[in-house]
Amino acid sequence: MRLILPLICLAVLAVLPLHFSDYGLGLLIGAATYVTLASAWALFSGHTHYISLATVAFYGAGAYTVAVLNEVLPYPAILLCAAVIGGTLALIVGLSTLRLRGVYFVIFSFGLAELIRQLITWYEVNVTGTLGRYIFLDITTRQIYWQMLALGAATIALTAWIMRARLGLALRVIGDDETVAAHSGVNLARVKLIAFVLSSVILTLAGAITSPRYVYVEPSIVFNPTVSFLTVIMALLGGANRLWGPALGAVPLFLVFEFLSSNFPDTYPIFLGLLFIGVVFVVPDGLISAAERLTRRGQVRA
Amino acid sequence: MIGITRRTSLRALSLGMVSAAAMTAGMAAAQDDTVTIGYAVARTGPNATGAGITTIPNYELWVDTVNKAGGLAMPDGSRRMIEVVEYDNRSANEDIVRSIERLATQDEVDLILPPWGTGSNLAIAPLMARFGYPQMAVTAVTDKAPEFAERWDRSFWMLGGGHDYATGLVEVLSAARDAGRINDKVAVVSVADGFGIDLINGARPAFEEAGFELVYDETYPLGTSDFAAIMNGAQDSGADSFVAFSYPPGSFGMTKTAQSMNYNPKVFYISVGGAFPIYPGVADGKAEGVMAIGGVNADSPTIQDYFQRHTAFVGNPPDSWASAITYASLEMLAQAIERVGLDHAALAKELSTGVFDTVVGEVRLENNQLRDLWWVGQWQGGSFRAVNPADKEGASEPVIPKPEW
Numbered sequence: 001m002r003l004i005l006p007l008i009c010l011a012v013l014a015v016l017p018l019h020f021s022d023y024g025l026g027l028l029i030g031a032a033t034y035v036t037l038a039s040a041w042a043l044f045s046g047h048t049h050y051i052s053l054a055t056v057a058f059y060g061a062g063a064y065t066v067a068v069l070n071e072v073l074p075y076p077a078i079l080l081c082a083a084v085i086g087g088t089l090a091l092i093v094g095l096s097t098l099r100l101r102g103v104y105f106v107i108f109s110f111g112l113a114e115l116i117r118q119l120i121t122w123y124e125v126n127v128t129g130t131l132g133r134y135i136f137l138d139i140t141t142r143q144i145y146w147q148m149l150a151l152g153a154a155t156i157a158l159t160a161w162i163m164r165a166r167l168g169l170a171l172r173v174i175g176d177d178e179t180v181a182a183h184s185g186v187n188l189a190r191v192k193l194i195a196f197v198l199s200s201v202i203l204t205l206a207g208a209i210t211s212p213r214y215v216y217v218e219p220s221i222v223f224n225p226t227v228s229f230l231t232v233i234m235a236l237l238g239g240a241n242r243l244w245g246p247a248l249g250a251v252p253l254f255l256v257f258e259f260l261s262s263n264f265p266d267t268y269p270i271f272l273g274l275l276f277i278g279v280v281f282v283v284p285d286g287l288i289s290a291a292e293r294l295t296r297r298g299q300v301r302a
Numbered sequence: 303m304i305g306i307t308r309r310t311s312l313r314a315l316s317l318g319m320v321s322a323a324a325m326t327a328g329m330a331a332a333q334d335d336t337v338t339i340g341y342a343v344a345r346t347g348p349n350a351t352g353a354g355i356t357t358i359p360n361y362e363l364w365v366d367t368v369n370k371a372g373g374l375a376m377p378d379g380s381r382r383m384i385e386v387v388e389y390d391n392r393s394a395n396e397d398i399v400r401s402i403e404r405l406a407t408q409d410e411v412d413l414i415l416p417p418w419g420t421g422s423n424l425a426i427a428p429l430m431a432r433f434g435y436p437q438m439a440v441t442a443v444t445d446k447a448p449e450f451a452e453r454w455d456r457s458f459w460m461l462g463g464g465h466d467y468a469t470g471l472v473e474v475l476s477a478a479r480d481a482g483r484i485n486d487k488v489a490v491v492s493v494a495d496g497f498g499i500d501l502i503n504g505a506r507p508a509f510e511e512a513g514f515e516l517v518y519d520e521t522y523p524l525g526t527s528d529f530a531a532i533m534n535g536a537q538d539s540g541a542d543s544f545v546a547f548s549y550p551p552g553s554f555g556m557t558k559t560a561q562s563m564n565y566n567p568k569v570f571y572i573s574v575g576g577a578f579p580i581y582p583g584v585a586d587g588k589a590e591g592v593m594a595i596g597g598v599n600a601d602s603p604t605i606q607d608y609f610q611r612h613t614a615f616v617g618n619p620p621d622s623w624a625s626a627i628t629y630a631s632l633e634m635l636a637q638a639i640e641r642v643g644l645d646h647a648a649l650a651k652e653l654s655t656g657v658f659d660t661v662v663g664e665v666r667l668e669n670n671q672l673r674d675l676w677w678v679g680q681w682q683g684g685s686f687r688a689v690n691p692a693d694k695e696g697a698s699e700p701v702i703p704k705p706e707w
Binding site for chain 2: 024027033124125126129131134210222226258265266268
């Protein structure tokens with residue numbers, strides 16, 4: 001039963017684009033992308049409480065991989081390369097920095113996106129002498145949606161599996177208290193690294209999958225820090241340590257942003273700021289926890 | 303009771319039918335009466351500055367002008383008012399793409415005006431082609447314009463490529479060197495971004511071919527705010543000409559730095575931002591002789607009239623590079639509609655082959671590109687005048703050496 005409902009949902013979501021206009025499909029892609037990003041982010045950050053602002057570093061790296069390789073390799077091979085690059089990058093970064101904690105990690109992860117952007121810029125300027133690359137791939141909008149849907153479903157399935165496995169338990173213990181975790185025999189470095197690499201590979205793939213929609217890729221375009229912030233706030237809204245939390249936060253927030261930017265193009269950033277503050281103050285543990293607390297209160301009263 | 307019921311229900315029914323008919327008629331009339339024009343421009347994010355100076359004011363000025371005149375003229379002689387559908391594209395590609403999908407399939411607008419910036423215009427080009435809309439890509443500087451015009455045959459590229467601006471500048475400097483006004487050494491800096499790279503890649507071979515020596519050639523990252531080291535290097539290089547392929551923050555920063563360290567090259571050239579109306583203020587009133595990308599024929603009465611109307615409507619004059627072209631592209635659109643109506647295929651064909659009377663003069667596209675452009679301009683007597691191509695009608699004589707700050 002626990003499996004049947006999500007599978008039905010997935011099937012319905014998969015046939016939706018056959019009945020939607022291009023704009024509807026665009027919305028579906030956007031929502032699916034942010035569900036994937038928020039879920040992948042929560043896979044590592046949700047349990048360990050390591051707030052990462054590096055989402056766009058991987059997302060952008062994925063897009064850039066496609067831009068560099070789209071005329072050289074067949075599409076599946078490009079995706080594979082993107083995954084390998086994202087994984088390697090996460091491994092290097094993880095090995096050197098997962099000892100940082102709290103605010104130091106937050107700052108580092110934010111800097112990482114900027115670092116990668118500047119490295120790519122430096123390389124393109126001084127070595128290849130071109131900045132700005134073109135992606136001309138024959139991939140339809142529907143195909144992008146289906147790929148993103150599959151990636152999102154895989155992310156949630158992976159999270160569900162991890163939460164039941166030893167890895168998930170280890171991650172939760174780390175999130176509660178790293179010292180206790182270490183004393184209980186959890187291999188801190190290995191556990192954190194595995195989760196970080198898995199999460200990063202998914203983020204990189206998400207960037208690679210959406211990139212054919214842009215045609216033109218430039219570091220300043222693909223490394224847009226707003227993506228990192230939106231991902232965090234979406235996951236937090238739903239509940240970062242719950243399986244469906246990031247998805248539940250991502251869909252409504254994405255739709256709200258879309259509504260605000262089209263109806264209040266001038267004042268939209270103000271609403272955005274208010275919304276961020278609202279999420280942190282009103283539902284600090286996420287919507288799912290808030291709903292549970294409400295129902296529990298109802299039961300006690302009854 | 304029954305009779306009344308039947309009568310009332312009949313009455314209600316007929317009333318309903320009449321009002322429904324009236325409503326559909328009203329809607330049909332509304333659709334016939336107005337032309338919906340959609341655009342998704344950057345109100346927020348990194349593109350907001352450029353869009354706010356060059357794109358949005360001209361769109362608003364044009365719509366206001368057309369509607370005050372009674373609307374867009376149609377081939378049958380009628381006039382239809384413009385109704386605008388506007389979105390914020392948040393300077394993010396995903397949003398830019400989605401907003402075009404929305405305008406085309408949800409709002410089903412008659413025409414779509416492009417966003418600001420090369421990347422944004424490229425991001426929407428495949429979609430515009432798929433939905434069949436003509437795309438007047440004004441604020442897109444790319445050397446690949448011929449290729450793009452061929453790939454998307456309803457796209458029009460109206461601001462040239464990096465090589466054009468670079469070679470235009472080299473022509474100006476060559477003439478000055480041949481007249482013995484400057485030496486053959488050039489100090490050049492460029493911003494590490496698509497635009498800066500395009501220009502420097504065009505400039506290096508052009509300078510070399512013209513016999514110039516690049517004694518100082520550095521790039522700086524986007525977002526640099528301290529230009530002291532760069533300007534010191536340029537000053538010590540012994541070059542008479544200082545050339546910066548820069549964005550507005552860099553153009554402004556280097557101007558201020560050069561003034562504060564009293565660096566007085568005989569040629570001071572900056573790129574984007576130099577033609578902005580705020581530049582003389584940035585240069586502390588000493589903009590005289592500064593060269594920059596773009597330019598307008600400042601003596602042309604149509605340009606003067608356009609500057610006046612822009613100032614009256616927006617509150618400040620337009621920039622002297624892409625603004626007038628943006629406005630001209632809208633005039634072209636209006637004239638094409640007057641000749642062939644709103645059918646996208648006919649409109650694209652007319653834009654591609656027609657001759658148009660605009661604020662920048664008579665315009666005719668070559669292979670879907672506007673090639674009759676100004677490449678270099680200079681501040682002279684309080685206005686930014688075009689100096690290259692020198693043989694184009696309305697070109698001013700460049701002032702070299704530039705007066706000291």
